[in-house]
Amino acid sequence: MGEEEHRAQLKNLSSNVDKIVSYCNSLIETNAKLTKEIENLNIELNIKKDRLIEIEKRYNDLKLAQAFSNPISDGNKEAKQKINKIIREIENCITLLKK
DSSP states (O other): OOHHHHHHHHHHHHHHHHHHHHHHHHHHHHHHHHHHHHHHHHHHHHHHHHHHHHHHHHHHHHHHHHHHHOTTSTHHHHHHHHHHHHHHHHHHHHHHHHO
């Protein structure tokens, strides 16, 4: 191989390295953007989860209130179960306080 061929190969190799470096930088930027997007989506997801928990609690409270206000409804059994659960929790607290 002559000197001219070595220079051509070196130039080609240098060009390929520049392309790889450019592609790598592009991937780093894309990765950073996607990482930020994931963080934002996780924050949004946590907000939605908290909101869902709040809505479920309000819904359950509403069902319980409706059961108390309508003694004929099927929710009456559920209301009694809820009251019994609260009473058991109170009794457990009193037992713990006596110790």
